[in-house]
Amino acid sequence: MRQMTLVSLIVLLLLALGGSWASDQSDYPNREIEFIIPFPPAGPADTAARIIQPRLSAILGVPIVLINKPGGGGALGADFVARGKPDGYRVFATTNSTLTIITATQPDLPYQLNNFASVGSYIVDLGVITARPGSSWKTLEQLVDYAKKNPGKLTYGSAGQGTVSFFTMELFKLSYGLDIAHVPFQGTAPAKTAVLGGHVDLASSGFASLAPSIRAGQLIPLVTTAPKRVAAFPNVPTMAEKGFPEASVNIWMGLFVPAKTPNETIDKLTKALEKTMQDAAVASAVEKAGMLVDYRDPKATRKLLESEHEAVKQAVKKLGIRG
């Protein structure tokens, strides 16, 4: 009997605490907010977060601290946020890969897609497939033609098995039914080195990292995974217009919080993010970094997450990738 009282007392206490904590949320945010970036400094998620940080922090009226928590392809940072208090003070500033890709390719992950609630997505780094300098194919058609006649002769470099650059190329191969050997590298930088040096024939990555070499005429852009043609490179066709809209996985950046975060809190973050992305100075900084502003509200972000997760799962099944 006595034990019962103790238990109910604890429950009451917890409820009271919970209640007071919920009411605390009305003056959210009243202290600094941590942004957890699940990758080392530099790279698209980090750059994107750093670009929006000053404006977003000014709108919210509290400092935003960026914390890089790399490890396990982003899994460590994701898990850290998923397990955090759902109070909006710890935000996951990630690329889509931690949520839609590694959840489909890696077993043993300590978290799932539905551990997170979306605040919104805000920047996209559109993908492009490029050919090495001095290659004989200058257009997509020429490449497809050559690859069909010479199966297994071409090679492509990716930023690693299970990365966006890998899926872009594999979906491209599936679309056209091509046999091109995959050579994985550890990240975008060495893959770019390999295609610039002509060690591999093709490589795919975001425009943010490849655009300077394309503009300098060192790499030949063949096709982009953008939904519509990119303003800076109007001559590059899209996979969608070639009839393969499903082969368009791009790197995009979003903000997420633990699933149990109150809607009110999420709403405040979402509004601040939306306002930040409407800022002309922010948009110009994003473009200078080679990326594009692409704001989506929580609902649209959720939809994108789910459809992309499904597409990746299907691709993983078709490709027979070991998990």
Place this chain on the structure above:
Amino acid sequence: MKGGDKMDLVQSVLYGFSVSLEPTNLAACFAGVLIGTLVGVLPGIGSVVTMSLLFPVTYTMSATTSLIMLAGIYYGAMYGGSTTSILVNVPGEAASVVTCLDGHQMARRGRAGPALGIAAFGSFIAGTFGVVGIMLLAPPLASIALRFGPPEIFGLLILGFTMVTFLARGSKLKAAAMAILGLFLGTVGLDPIVGTPRFTFRSVTLMDGLGLVPLIMGLFGVAEVLLNIEQGLQQGVFETRIKGLLPTRQDWKDSAGPVARGSLLGFFLGILPGMGTIIPSFISYGVERRISKHPEKFGAGAIEGVAGPESANNAATAGSMIPLLTLGIPPNVVMAVLLGAFLVHGVQPGPLLMKEHPEIFWGVITSMYVGNAMLLVLNLPLIGLWVQLLKVPYGILFPLILLFCVIGAYSVSGNIWDIITMLAFGVVGYLMKKFQYDPVPLLLAFVLGRMAEESLRQSLLLSRGSLMIFLWRPLSGAFLLSALVLILLPFVVPRVKAAFRMVNQRNQP
């Protein structure tokens, strides 16, 4: 080079100096190298972490100013890193591990001053060489870097491996055992090609493999502290007499070759992807020991063993700027942070940087020259101060070192398991020292093994399984052949000599 180009170069360099000598940029450069020196001195706390921490501070600056400061931290840390290695046998930076070997022995013999002095001068000479190298040869060197695909990298790593096998001290069997352990430890984590988890025991932390910083700080830092607790009051060794603060004429004579070779080697290796600053410093040490007339002095306080590697790691920092500035490719983690700084300031580095943003390209490069001069001026007077540090009781000094190691291990990725890994390797390192197992082969096998596996498998994917790819490619073929010659020489040379002796004896009546 045509006359017109020469004029352009002179003008560009002068223009660069006009940018880097602006008061704000000068101040940023000084702040960078000063912070870098401190970061270098503090064991475990590395330049990557510091640069990313200071990232937000640079938002308000112009792109040029912030890049000048961040670059200053990087090469400044290479100056500071040797200090801790020499004085307390704990590497201040990962790249200064090899400096412990002879630098600390010099300090034990009362020659801490000359060791610190040659490290500073060597770094300055190498840094200057590197900056001039970038100015004159950045674009052609970048194209050489591009010729290094997976087969060439593999060939180079194997050659590097044979160079550094000469590093093993004491029992060859023990050294081999340690190298194998290092290779094994390097396999922990996701397989670099298909991503299969190996020895991860379902731990997300282990998916990335064991961290290099926790491994180094454990084996070299924590182990040293543990050993000193046990040895207690042996500090007297140092206090006998400190003989001079600057290198003597003989020291200079001994160091000239190592500094020159270290500069060249470090600069070239720095350009290549993934080499970083550790591998160049080790290879430089290996080369010096290999060609030395008195290799037995190495490990017992040979100044060549400080001069070479310290020059190499500094030249490597300059070399690694080349792929970033001319190709937009960061060859190592530190350069990736710099790339981030470029992007946040709305500048995309790459082949067009020199044309579109000459103020950044030439400003940053000339600032490195200015920064190296500042570092020399800053570090020489500090030598006297550092040497005094040896008089701080170990009871105070070592807990502090341990504290910095813990902070450093944690700061890399904010993961508590990195501290635990470091402490575990601290105990392992302590036991290794007790039973006279050298941790150097373990560390080298760990670093080189991972890269070698990756480049070997990439090469085989490129060639669809044919090993001939290593011989078809002239560069990788040449590297592998040189490695073979180096391995065979110790067996062949004594026999040839013996044969000659026989012939000579027979000829004598």
